[in-house]
Amino acid sequence: MPEHEAGGTLGTSTLEVRDFLRRRREQIAQRWADEPLFRTVFTVSRDEAVEAGKAVVDALAQVADSQRVEDPDAAGFTGVREQLARMGAARSRAGLSATQMSSELAALWPPVENLLVADLDQAPPEELRECSTTLSVLMGTLRLVAMQTALSEGQALIDRQRLQLLEVATPVIKLWDGIVAVPLIGTLDSARSQVVMETLLNAVVDQHARFAILDITGVPTVDSLVAQHLMKTVAAARLMGAECVVSGIRPAIAQTIVHLGLDLGTVKTRASLADALGYCLHELGANIVNATPDGAGRR
Amino acid sequence: MHTAAGVEACLPIRSDMDLVWVRQHVRQAAARLGFGLVDQTKLVTAASELARNTLVHGGGGQLEVSLVTADGVSGLRLAFSDSGPGIPDLERALSDGYTSGDGLGMGLGGARRLVHDFEVESVPGSGTTVRVTSWVGRPPRPREEV
Amino acid sequence: MSEGFSRPVAGHVPVLRLGDVLLVTLQGDLHDSTAQQLQQDLSETIAHSRVTGVVIDISGVEIVDSFLGRVLAEIAAQAELLAARTVVAGMRPAVAITLVELGLTLPGLRTALTTEAAMELLAQPIVSSRSGGLRQGSP
Numbered sequence: 001m002p003e004h005e006a007g008g009t010l011g012t013s014t015l016e017v018r019d020f021l022r023r024r025r026e027q028i029a030q031r032w033a034d035e036p037l038f039r040t041v042f043t044v045s046r047d048e049a050v051e052a053g054k055a056v057v058d059a060l061a062q063v064a065d066s067q068r069v070e071d072p073d074a075a076g077f078t079g080v081r082e083q084l085a086r087m088g089a090a091r092s093r094a095g096l097s098a099t100q101m102s103s104e105l106a107a108l109w110p111p112v113e114n115l116l117v118a119d120l121d122q123a124p125p126e127e128l129r130e131c132s133t134t135l136s137v138l139m140g141t142l143r144l145v146a147m148q149t150a151l152s153e154g155q156a157l158i159d160r161q162r163l164q165l166l167e168v169a170t171p172v173i174k175l176w177d178g179i180v181a182v183p184l185i186g187t188l189d190s191a192r193s194q195v196v197m198e199t200l201l202n203a204v205v206d207q208h209a210r211f212a213i214l215d216i217t218g219v220p221t222v223d224s225l226v227a228q229h230l231m232k233t234v235a236a237a238r239l240m241g242a243e244c245v246v247s248g249i250r251p252a253i254a255q256t257i258v259h260l261g262l263d264l265g266t267v268k269t270r271a272s273l274a275d276a277l278g279y280c281l282h283e284l285g286a287n288i289v290n291a292t293p294d295g296a297g298r299r
Numbered sequence: 300m301h302t303a304a305g306v307e308a309c310l311p312i313r314s315d316m317d318l319v320w321v322r323q324h325v326r327q328a329a330a331r332l333g334f335g336l337v338d339q340t341k342l343v344t345a346a347s348e349l350a351r352n353t354l355v356h357g358g359g360g361q362l363e364v365s366l367v368t369a370d371g372v373s374g375l376r377l378a379f380s381d382s383g384p385g386i387p388d389l390e391r392a393l394s395d396g397y398t399s400g401d402g403l404g405m406g407l408g409g410a411r412r413l414v415h416d417f418e419v420e421s422v423p424g425s426g427t428t429v430r431v432t433s434w435v436g437r438p439p440r441p442r443e444e445v
Numbered sequence: 446m447s448e449g450f451s452r453p454v455a456g457h458v459p460v461l462r463l464g465d466v467l468l469v470t471l472q473g474d475l476h477d478s479t480a481q482q483l484q485q486d487l488s489e490t491i492a493h494s495r496v497t498g499v500v501i502d503i504s505g506v507e508i509v510d511s512f513l514g515r516v517l518a519e520i521a522a523q524a525e526l527l528a529a530r531t532v533v534a535g536m537r538p539a540v541a542i543t544l545v546e547l548g549l550t551l552p553g554l555r556t557a558l559t560t561e562a563a564m565e566l567l568a569q570p571i572v573s574s575r576s577g578g579l580r581q582g583s584p
Contacts, residue, residue: 191438198337201538208558235550236541241534241557266552315477322474322508340508340539344547347510351477409511409547439546 011067013130017138018064020131021057024115029053031111037104041090052087056080060138069138072145081149088150101150105143109136170196172203179280180209181273183248185218193229197236204242211280212237215273217248227262234267243268243283247276305331306375310362312353321350321362325377328364332373333435342375342433345413349379349429352407357381357427367432374415374434382426389419415439458483460490466498466567467491467529468560472505480516488523498567499524502560504535514549521554531555532563 021028032038033049042049062076063069091101116135120128170192173181180203182196196214204212214233219226230246237244247270249257257264270276281288306328310321325346329339346362353360360381367374386392393408407429411417416432458479461468467490469483487499501517503509509517521531532555536544544550557563 189438194337194439197542198538201541204558205538208562210558210562232542232545235545236538239541239544239551239554239556240536240538241532241559241562319474319476326507337539337542340543341546343508344510344543347508347512348547351510351512409549412546412548413543 013127013134014064014067014069014138016127016131017069017135018061020116020119020135021061021064024119025054025057025061027115028057028112031115032056032108035104035107035111037087037091037108040094041087052083055083056142060142063141064134064138069134070141072141072148074141077142077145081145084146085149085152088146092150098147098151102143102147105146108142109139112139170199172199174203174207174209175213175277176281176284176286178207178209178284179211179213179277180204180207181213181215181277183215183218183273186220188219188226188229190225190229193226193233197229197233200233200244201236201240204237204240210242210284212242212244213273213276213280214244214246215248215276216246216253217250217273219248219253222253222256222262224260224262227257227260227264231264231267243280245270245276245279247271247273306364306366308362308364310364311359312350312361312379312381313359315354318347318350318354322347324364325375329375329433332366332375334375334433335436338433338435341413341439342377345410345431345433346377348407348410348413349377349431352429353379353381353383353427356386357383360426369434372434372436374432376430376432378428378430380426380428385423385425385427386419386421387423389421393419458486460486462494462496463564465496466500466564467494467496468500468502470502470505474507475513477512480513484516484520484523487520488527491524491527491529497529499529499531500557500560500563500567501531501533502535502563503533503540504537504559506540507537509536509540509544511547511549514544514547514551518551518554530567532557532566534558534560534563 029050030053032053033042033046038049038053042052059076059080062079063071063074064076066074066076068074068076088101091104096104112135113132116132117128120131123131170182170184173183175181180200182200182203184196186192188196200212200214203209214230216222216230222230234244234246245268246264249269249271268279270279278288308324308328310324311317312321322343326339326343329342334342350362353362358381360379360383363378363380365376365378367376393411407419410429410431414431414433415437416430418430419427420430421427458469458471458475460483461470467487469487490496491499499520501520503517506513517533521533524531534557536556555566557566
């Protein structure tokens with residue numbers, strides 16, 4: 001843990017650190033280029049990674065120059081924010097969690113520390129200790145800035161994808177002639193349920209489906225709002241001349257429904273998608289015979 | 300943004316023939332602003348309900364259609380006004396139980412669920428104005444408590 | 446109907462007789478008075494012609510408000526009294542969603558995806574467990 005002495009010594013050591021960063025700019029960037037954070041993001045050439053590293057070193061030197069090593073809002077970081085965001089986005093696209101990203105950022109410290117020790121091997125141990133502390137504080141701040149930008153970039157990405165997901169997350173599957181199903185996964189809010197309803201009803205028209213199955217196995221909770229959405233969908237399907245069956249009611253959800261006193265009265269429900277399909281096939285007049293006596297029976 | 304041409308209008312509501320014009324105008328205006336098919340249908344249906352209220356309960360009146368914008372989003376505002384007897388008990392008129400009778404008053408509560416914003420001003424003896432607004436691309440608001 | 450006003454349908458709606466079934470095709474934007482006229486005409490025709498079924502094709506209807514919804518329900522109820530079953534066929538998804546949101550779920554009304562499906566439904570014996578699209582009274 002860095003101990004913060006009064007401004008005076010910290011002041012000298014930050015300038016020392018600034019000079020070190022400027023002196024060893026090339027070497028630091030070269031070493032960083034081999035670290036996963038740079039190596040995997042800047043894949044065009046090693047030079048590209050080195051250049052990116054230099055930009056970060058320059059930013060650090062500038063922050064040290066302004067004596068604000070602990071301040072993530074220091075002006076010096078402004079120039080590299082976009083680059084850090086790009087790196088963060090690339091890493092998260094590659095599937096890294098925030099924790100993994102944080103440790104990749106932490107991995108940038110040892111090479112710099114080694115260089116610092118080598119660089120100041122003639123200096124008194126006292127001075128080395130102070131510089132090392134200051135530099136580690138600065139690197140910590142960099143890590144904070146990088147995580148901040150990565151996360152806010154992530155949020156923007158999430159917002160954009162959320163809309164697309166609404167549509168992608170609602171696949172309509174034709175199970176049989178005249179039977180379509182929509183497996184619902186995730187939370188049903190009113191935007192989503194509108195999309196689900198439209199998608200399902202359009203599929204009913206396109207596929208001439210007399211039966212539509214809404215499978216809610218993947219819906220974590222059913223509250224009164226969700227129940228309402230389900231009932232609306234069922235009612236709309238009925239107006240069009242199709243019957244809608246809700247399947248995938250897990251025991252826990254059945255309990256919730258009863259506890260909340262929700263009335264699914266007009267909604268036909270089945271425990272599993274298979275049961276629902278069996279019901280629809282039976283209603284369509286298909287004769288289902290089990291090959292094995294203990295198979296899933298028709299309901 | 301969108302131009303008001305072909306959207307903004309003031310239409311009389313004096314006969315059931317006028318209801319047809321109201322529906323057609325609202326549909327075209329909504330389509331022009333970029334409302335999706337379902338949202339167009341909801342808005343036109345709400346307009347039909349409210350225009351019929353104006354005609355049947357208000358003894359006729361008019362519809363003013365205007366284009367509104369907020370936070371870069373376009374919306375369609377419909378103001379139905381009459382100088383009829385007014386609505387004595389607004390709360391009751393908006394409740395669902397009231398609407399299920401013989402059809403009198405049908406539509407006020409229902410129409411409210413088809414739009415984003417809804418407000419009624421009614422002075423007993425001097426008339427009623429209902430203003431509704433729907434916004435392009437906004438999801439339907441969740442229904443109030445069940 | 447994107448541009449230009451389509452002429453509102455005024456006056457009479459054609460009613461076609463196909464064997465034991467009356468086929469009514471609604472199109473475009475209906476006048477209130479036209480809908481009421483249809484309701485009257487239909488009950489007379491059913492009484493005179495002794496048909497056993499009525500199919501109302503609304504696939505060409507872009508909006509159904511509470512007024513038209515009620516007319517449809519009343520036609521069905523009247524027909525029932527005259528021993529004919531009514532099926533409303535081809536309601537568009539957007540119309541169905543709107544009606545539900547409006548609070549008009551029209552229980553008791555028989556529905557079918559298409560006129561063909563409606564005809565098939567009417568061809569089935571009256572007591573049927575295979576009711577698919579149509580409303581099964583109480584559970």
